[in-house]
Amino acid sequence: MTDGALDVVIIGGGHNGLVAAAYLARAGRRVQVLERLDHVGGAAVSAHAFDGVDARLSRYSYLVSLLPQRIVTDLGARIRLSRRRISSYTPDPASGGATGLLIGPRPTFEAIGAGTDASGFSDFYRRCGLVTSRIWPTLLQPLRTRSEMRGNVLSGQDAETAAAWEALIDRPIGEAITAAVSNDLVRGVMATDALIGTFADLDDPSLIQNVCFLYHLIGGGTGDWDVPVPPPIRW
DSSP: OOGGGOSEEEEOOBHHHHHHHHHHHHTTOOEEEEOSSSSOBGGGSOEEOSTTOOOEEOOOOSOGGGSOHHHHHHHTOOOOOOOOSOOEEEEOGGGTTSSEEEESSSOOTGGGTOGGGHHHHHHHHHHHHHHHHHHGGGTTSOOOOHHHHHHHHHTTOOHHHHHHHIIIIISOHHHHHHHHOOOHHHHHHHHHHHHTTTOOOTTOTTOHHHHHHHHHHTTOOOOSSSSOOOOSOOO
16 A cells, blocks of 8 residues: 555554544554554553563553543453452551551551541542543543633532532642541542642642642543542543
C-alpha cells in the first residue's frame, strides 16, 4: 500500500493507536499504523525488565477501568478482567511497619489508631461518586466544556452533589481530604491519587492535583465491601 492510497496514518501502535485504527478501519477508512518497536501494544505489554531474570513484569496501562465495555463489544476484543480485592496496604511508620492500613474487604483503620476515620473515608469516596458517576458516561461523547460538564453533573441533583463538585473541581482537593479524616497516614493514602506524577501539593492553586485525582477515580472506585476503595490509580 502506498501513501497515496491511505486515508489515515497513525503514529504509534500502543493500545490507544490500535483502538483508533480499528474504529477507522470499521468505518471503511484505509489505515496504516507505524510502530518503531518490533511489536505493538505499547503500555499494554509486559516485558523482561532485567537481563538474566526470566520474569515478565507488568508495564500495563493501569487505567483499565477507563476501558468502556462498549469499546470491547464494538471491536470484539477478547479481554478477561479479574477484579482485585485489595486496593492497597500502607505500613505505619509509627510502628516501624509492624502494623499498617489495609484498604479492602476488611480495612484495618483500628490497627493504626484511626478507627474514627473509617466512616469519614467511606463517606468521602461516596461523595466523590456523586460527581464521577455522572462524568463517566460522557467519556465516549464529544468533550464538554467545564460549564457544560457542571450542568450535566448538577442537573436535578441536590446540594450535596453541588458541594462535592466544588470540593473536587473548584477547590484544592487537600481541603476535602483534610476535612474528611484526621489521621496523617489515612490522608496520605487518599492523597496518593492526587499527587502521583504531578510534583504538586494538595493545596496547589493550579488544581493540577485535582485533575490527577479525578483521573484516578473516574473509572469507578468502589469495591464489593462496605468501605469504598480508590481504584489502583485512576481524570
